[in-house]
Amino acid sequence: MLRERLAIPEEEIQSYVARLLAAYAGASVLFALAAVGELMGPMFGGVLYEKTGYVGIFGVASGILGLDFLMRLLIIEKRTAAKYLSQQNGETNRRERGARDKECDGTASEADPLLPRNDGDAFKIWDETGRLVRVLPILVCFRNPRFVIGLALAFVQASLLAMVDATIPTEAEELFGFTSLQAGLLFIITNIPYLVLGPVAGWAVDRYGTKPAAVIGFAYLVPTLVLLRLPSDQLLEGSRNVILYSAILVLNGLGLAIIGSPSIVEVSDVVQKYDKANPEFFGENGPYAQLYEFNSVFFNLGLTVGPLVADGPRDSTGYGNMTLTFAVVSGVTAILSFCFIGGKSPIIRRIRISSVTCR
Structure with a gap:
């Protein structure tokens, strides 16, 4: 099917699919780990602050930054690696360059389909671009609503993570009188489902696409975010209220795990299609660093923005109404994901076809 629809030579299909799956899987794992780090930071921060104070916190942070800087120095640049790879795999590289040149000059071969392909027309850049787009070519991708909503998913996901980080310590202190150490340990409850379900959610995105994960994840978070108000209402007393709060945090951790991958996979897919439809537009190194x-x-x-938005409603109307605000945002994001992520939904396409038919 790949050979017929994408005009990929038969001997290169396996290599093409392997690179594509590796890119998607790598992006999913990368940003899932980043989100896990965002959740685990307050937990370790609370423990260190309780035991060592500010000196321990900033000492460990400085050490991690130093290690990060050292690892960046050890990274082999793509151009440097390409020189050695080209020497070892010269024939393979020449075949890949020839296949790309064939796509650029429009010539056909026996492996090409008889009918012209229209899949890339929606991503073809036909008009002249402005100076700003020539300097930063990735801006052209904002024409596609999938790209815009995909970045919006990253924004909402980070806002939810930041809201959890900012409000758990203060809410735990007000409700239960927790110390910074005890409040930090509460983050373990959120991290465990994220660590367990995160790889499964990433596999589901690879298997079923970004739309189901985004819609289900953000829709699932609507009721779980609303449930966060129950401990503040003091429906239970003492340790039972702590157990209730912990159980609700577990439920929210499951939702946060589901929404960890769709954003980067979605925008990567859009950018890849723009790059394939316009081989020379993004330059020699491609658009992925900009992405x-x-x-x-x-x-x-x-x-x-997450903590700023969380503090306003929480201080003025209470913690329960603050969580309701984020639940509404999550619900709107689920609707937008259904409409645009992974392409327009079948319902919207049928509505548009019906409207055109009526005319």
């Missing part, structure tokens, strides 16, 4: 930077911008923007 990850934009994803990081939206993710970190969510980490910044």
Whole structure:
């Protein structure tokens, strides 16, 4: 099917699929681990603050940053690795370059389909681009609603993570009189389902696509976020209220695990299709560094906005109404995911076809 629809030579199908799956799986694991780190930070911070104070916290943070800097120095650049790979696999590289040149010059071969392909027309850049787009080519992808909503998923996911990080310690202190150590240990309850379900959720995205995971994950978080208000209502007393709060945190951890992968996989798919439809538009090195930077911008923007949005409603109307606000945001995100993520939903396509037929 790949050979017929994408005009990939038969001998290159296995290599093409392997690279594609590796890219998607790597992106899913990378950003799932980043989200786990975001959740685990407050837990370790609470333990260190209780035992060592500010000196221990910033000492460990400085050490981690130093290790990160050292690992970045040890990274082999793509261009450097390509020189050695080209020497070892010269024939393979020449065949791949020839296949790409064939796509660029429009010539046909026996492996090409008889009918022209229209799959890439939606991603073809036909008009002239402005100076800003020529400097930052990734901006052209904002024409596609899948790309925009995919970045919005990263923003909302980070906002939810930041809301959990910002409110668990203060709420635990007010409700139960927890110390920073005890509040930090509460994050283990959120991390365990994330660590257990995260790989399963990533496999589901690879197997069934981004739409089911995004819609189910954000829709599932609507009731679980609303349930966070129950401990504040003091329906139970003493340790039973702590157990209730912990159980609700576990439920929210499951939802956070489900929404960990769809964003980066979705935007990567859109960018890959733009790159395939416009081979020379993004330059020699491609658009993927720009993609990850934009994803990081939206993710970190969510980490910044999340606590700010959480503190406002919490201080003015209470913790319960604050969680209701984020539940509404999660519900709206689920609707947008259903409409746009993974392509337009069949329902919307049928509505558009019906409207055109009526005319």
